[in-house]
Amino acid sequence: MPKHLVLVAGNIGAGKTSLAERLGKRLGWHVAYESVDNNPYLADFYADMRAWSFHLQIFFLGHRAEQHRQLMALPESAIIDRSIYEDANIFARALYSMGNMTERDYHAYQRLYDLVIDTLPRPALLIYIKASPDTLLRHIRQRGREMENSVSVDYLTLLGRFYDEWMATFDQCPVLTVPGDDLDFVRYPEHLEIIAERVEDKLAGKEFVEFPKPGVLNAR
Numbered sequence: 001m002p003k004h005l006v007l008v009a010g011n012i013g014a015g016k017t018s019l020a021e022r023l024g025k026r027l028g029w030h031v032a033y034e035s036v037d038n039n040p041y042l043a044d045f046y047a048d049m050r051a052w053s054f055h056l057q058i059f060f061l062g063h064r065a066e067q068h069r070q071l072m073a074l075p076e077s078a079i080i081d082r083s084i085y086e087d088a089n090i091f092a093r094a095l096y097s098m099g100n101m102t103e104r105d106y107h108a109y110q111r112l113y114d115l116v117i118d119t120l121p122r123p124a125l126l127i128y129i130k131a132s133p134d135t136l137l138r139h140i141r142q143r144g145r146e147m148e149n150s151v152s153v154d155y156l157t158l159l160g161r162f163y164d165e166w167m168a169t170f171d172q173c174p175v176l177t178v179p180g181d182d183l184d185f186v187r188y189p190e191h192l193e194i195i196a197e198r199v200e201d202k203l204a205g206k207e208f209v210e211f212p213k214p215g216v217l218n219a220r
Contacts, residue, residue, distance in 0.1 A: 005071050007083035010129035011159050013136035018186050020081035026196045032071055034082040053095045054105040060087050065116050072121050088113040089166040123173045125202055131180030133157055176202045
C-alpha cells in the first residue's frame with residue numbers, strides 16, 4: 001500500500017487517541033499525538049479564556065501545521081489523533097460562539113488559518129468518530145482527567161453540532177465516519193478489525209464503504 005497521512009477527528013472523549021494507537025499498530029503506521037505539554041499558553045488560557053483564546057489558537061495552528069508537514073515528509077504512512085481542521089471549524093468557532101474570543105480576533109484567526117491550510121498538502125483520509133453526548137461523557141468519566149471535569153452535556157452538544165456542520169462541507173480529503181456509539185474498538189478487537197478493514201477499503205478508493213448495522217455488530 002502506498003504511503004498515506006490519515007487524520008482522526010472527533011468530539012472530546014470520542015476515542016481519537018485510542019483509535020489512532022490501535023490502527024497504527026494494526027496497520028504498521030507511525031502514530032503522532034496532539035501534544036499540550038509544551039504549550040506555553042494553556043495555563044493562562046484556563047485562567048482567563050477571553051484574554052488568551054486568540055494566543056492559544058495561534059499556537060495550536062502553528063504547531064499542527066508544522067506537525068502536518070513533518071508527517072507528510074515521513075517515508076512511511078502516519079496517523080495523528082487530531083486534525084488541524086478542527087482547530088478553526090470546531091474549537092475557535094466554539095470560543096467565539098461562547099463569547100471567549102472577540103469578533104476581531106476570530107476573523108483575524110480565520111484569515112490566517114485559511115492561508116495556512118492552502119499551503120498544506122492534503123491528507124489521504126480523515127476518520128471521523130461520531131458519538132452521542134452520553135457516550136462521550138461516559139468515556140470522559142472513565143479516563144478521569146481533572147481538566148475535563150467541567151465538560152458539560154451542553155458543551156459537547158454544541159461541539160457535536162459544529163462537527164455535523166463541518167462534515168457536511170469538508171472537502172480536503174475523503175472521510176470515513178465511524179459510529180462511535182456502536183463500535184467499542186477499545187474493548188473489542190473485532191470492532192477494531194472492522195474499522196481497519198474499512199480504512200483500507202477507503203484508501204483503496206472504494207466509494208461505498210459502510211459499517212455493519214448495530215445488531216450485526218453485537219452478534220459478531
